Amino acid sequence: MPDPMYRQIAEDLQRKIESGELERGSQLPTEIDLREQYSASRNTVRDAIKWLTTRGLVETRPGQGTFVTERIKPFVTTLTGNPASGGGEDLVYLAEVEASRRRPKISPPRVEIQQAADPIARALWVDEGTPLVSRHQERFIDGTPWSLQTSFYPMSLVLEKGADRLIQAIDIPEGAVNYLADECGVKQVGYRDSIAVRAPDENEVAFFKLPSDGRVPVFVIFRTGFNEEGERFRLMVTVFPADRNRFVTNVGAVPPTIAALPSAQASEATAEPGTPARDALKRSG
Amino acid sequence: MPDPMYRQIAEDLQRKIESGELERGSQLPTEIDLREQYSASRNTVRDAIKWLTTRGLVETRPGQGTFVTERIKPFVTTLTGNPASGGGEDLVYLAEVEASRRRPKISPPRVEIQQAADPIARALWVDEGTPLVSRHQERFIDGTPWSLQTSFYPMSLVLEKGADRLIQAIDIPEGAVNYLADECGVKQVGYRDSIAVRAPDENEVAFFKLPSDGRVPVFVIFRTGFNEEGERFRLMVTVFPADRNRFVTNVGAVPPTIAALPSAQASEATAEPGTPARDALKRSG
DNA sequence: GGGTATTTGTCCGTATGTATT
DNA sequence: AAATACATACGGACAAATACC
Numbered sequence: 001m002p003d004p005m006y007r008q009i010a011e012d013l014q015r016k017i018e019s020g021e022l023e024r025g026s027q028l029p030t031e032i033d034l035r036e037q038y039s040a041s042r043n044t045v046r047d048a049i050k051w052l053t054t055r056g057l058v059e060t061r062p063g064q065g066t067f068v069t070e071r072i073k074p075f076v077t078t079l080t081g082n083p084a085s086g087g088g089e090d091l092v093y094l095a096e097v098e099a100s101r102r103r104p105k106i107s108p109p110r111v112e113i114q115q116a117a118d119p120i121a122r123a124l125w126v127d128e129g130t131p132l133v134s135r136h137q138e139r140f141i142d143g144t145p146w147s148l149q150t151s152f153y154p155m156s157l158v159l160e161k162g163a164d165r166l167i168q169a170i171d172i173p174e175g176a177v178n179y180l181a182d183e184c185g186v187k188q189v190g191y192r193d194s195i196a197v198r199a200p201d202e203n204e205v206a207f208f209k210l211p212s213d214g215r216v217p218v219f220v221i222f223r224t225g226f227n228e229e230g231e232r233f234r235l236m237v238t239v240f241p242a243d244r245n246r247f248v249t250n251v252g253a254v255p256p257t258i259a260a261l262p263s264a265q266a267s268e269a270t271a272e273p274g275t276p277a278r279d280a281l282k283r284s285g
Numbered sequence: 286m287p288d289p290m291y292r293q294i295a296e297d298l299q300r301k302i303e304s305g306e307l308e309r310g311s312q313l314p315t316e317i318d319l320r321e322q323y324s325a326s327r328n329t330v331r332d333a334i335k336w337l338t339t340r341g342l343v344e345t346r347p348g349q350g351t352f353v354t355e356r357i358k359p360f361v362t363t364l365t366g367n368p369a370s371g372g373g374e375d376l377v378y379l380a381e382v383e384a385s386r387r388r389p390k391i392s393p394p395r396v397e398i399q400q401a402a403d404p405i406a407r408a409l410w411v412d413e414g415t416p417l418v419s420r421h422q423e424r425f426i427d428g429t430p431w432s433l434q435t436s437f438y439p440m441s442l443v444l445e446k447g448a449d450r451l452i453q454a455i456d457i458p459e460g461a462v463n464y465l466a467d468e469c470g471v472k473q474v475g476y477r478d479s480i481a482v483r484a485p486d487e488n489e490v491a492f493f494k495l496p497s498d499g500r501v502p503v504f505v506i507f508r509t510g511f512n513e514e515g516e517r518f519r520l521m522v523t524v525f526p527a528d529r530n531r532f533v534t535n536v537g538a539v540p541p542t543i544a545a546l547p548s549a550q551a552s553e554a555t556a557e558p559g560t561p562a563r564d565a566l567k568r569s570g
Numbered sequence: 571g572g573g574t575a576t577t578t579g580t581c582c583g584t585a586t587g588t589a590t591t
Numbered sequence: 592a593a594a595t596a597c598a599t600a601c602g603g604a605c606a607a608a609t610a611c612c
Contacts, residue, residue, distance in 0.1 A: 005600075006599075040600080040601090041602065042601095043599095043601070043602080044601075061608085062607065063607075064609060064610080
């Protein structure tokens with residue numbers, strides 16, 4: 001039993017895209033042209049295009065046409081670092097981005113005092129309603145939006161430990177983890193990252209300029225920081241668009257990251273981890 | 286200027302779902318009913334449902350109806366472990382799953398000899414065409430498909446180091462990394478994980494029983510193993526459905542994982558990392 | 571800036587097929 | 592076998608965005 005017609009059209013176009021017959025970034029025939037090519041109605045052609053759109057193969061631009069999507073050069077973030085300096089925080093972020101010859105930018109933080117709500121309270125192991133400081137920052141690379149980050153700290157750090165700079169809407173250049181260690185004696189001896197993926201919400205679609213149909217998911221990374229007593233004193237929630245980001249963790253003795261070697265950077269940073277898995281499975285399936 | 290009608294319908298239904306007015310797993314009114322409720326055509330109602338479907342809020346079942354999607358209890362995999370025992374491989378996988386009182390199952394491996402193709406050759410730093418052993422396994426939890434894993438080893442390990450069991454289609458119960466260390470003196474002193482997300486291919490849709498429109502992405506984890514000389518001797522590619530998996534990495538001194546404490550497991554394992562970020566952004570936006 | 575042609579987006583109505591109960 | 596509900600496919604009309612003259 002053959003596939004429905006819109007699938008046949010979509011798969012034929014997919015084949016042309018993957019074979020290179022339709023080049024990356026080039027424009028597809030208009031819906032009217034495709035209607036004639038495939039002897040189908042315009043709505044059926046649109047269903048085929050929608051199928052390709054969901055899979056990220058093409059994108060439509062009102063008033064212009066339908067285009068084969070370009071490959072985005074991914075940015076690689078290393079999650080394992082030095083726990084005492086906050087690994088993956090501002091400092092590491094800036095160094096890592098500059099090592100790959102891109103220009104980072106961080107917005108000034110938006111600081112708020114909140115009452116701990118359910119999921120955040122649970123992650124920090126505090127009761128709901130506990131006062132928290134939240135610091136929210138937008139991060140850019142080469143002018144394009146890259147991540148949204150919100151960090152949460154118990155207000156007790158400010159009230160009892162004197163961490164006044166946490167409630168000031170000013171960037172902490174040396175990193176909040178270093179600041180807390182140096183000024184307040186609260187040392188981060190370890191952290192745990194939890195990595196998940198979900199559909200973006202409206203704010204994220206707008207900020208990252210993602211397609212409004214929500215087909216591009218976002219990474220959500222929860223970083224819980226532990227002090228010397230094994231207590232949770234910090235939660236950092238960072239959201240990254242999944243189409244332009246990779247994450248790396250190193251365990252044990254591992255040679256230096258490729259990104260640290262500018263000359264070799266192009267070779268691995270641009271390798272798309274998606275493709276080989278698919279190839280491997282297809283070959284062996 | 287208001288949104289198009291199908292968006293208004295979709296957002297009204299979304300509100301009802303998130304407010305609990307429409308319960309998880311319950312059936313929505315039929316398309317005909319919705320057509321009358323909202324005074325729209327059936328096609329417009331279908332556009333609204335499609336919008337909700339793309340975001341994973343509802344699912345349609347031909348002949349039955351449209352249903353609010355149930356939340357899936359995620360399984361958490363720890364990526365950081367003991368490099369010498371393969372961290373995150375069979376042994377750790379089984380222990381971790383059993384600690385959370387779920388029943389794991391691993392298929393016998395499908396073993397093949399391949400010539401290294403582009404992306405895999407690059408990850409292993411070998412020339413294209415180099416002979417490789419690939420070992421492919423399907424992994425299940427509680428009978429449901431959980432991951433697809435393919436490991437690649439240079440054939441030189443078999444030919445020169447005598448790692449004969451790599452080319453036998455039999456599971457290596459102690460783990461391939463332990464086997465290579467004990468039998469062949471090839472010790473894994475570290476590994477690097479690369480984490481990406483992409484749309485599933487047809488094999489993955491079929492195996493994981495994902496919705497065929499490809500809206501549920503998959504995690505792809507590349508694990509590159511390094512020996513004492515800092516050489517890459519192993520590549521493991523694992524694919525997980527993104528809707529039922531989370532990943533955790535621990536850095537520095539971190540208290541034991543929640544999953545290791547069966548009583549407390551429910552509290553954090555079921556916390557959805559997606560929600561708090563969204564809440565946080567909404568509150569502060 | 572304005573007007574026009576092109577292209578995709580939205581919305582309608584209808585008919586028929588397919589899966590499930 | 593019949594009823595129900597979603598899936599596919601067609602055709603038409605107008606709106607909105609964009610590009611170009």
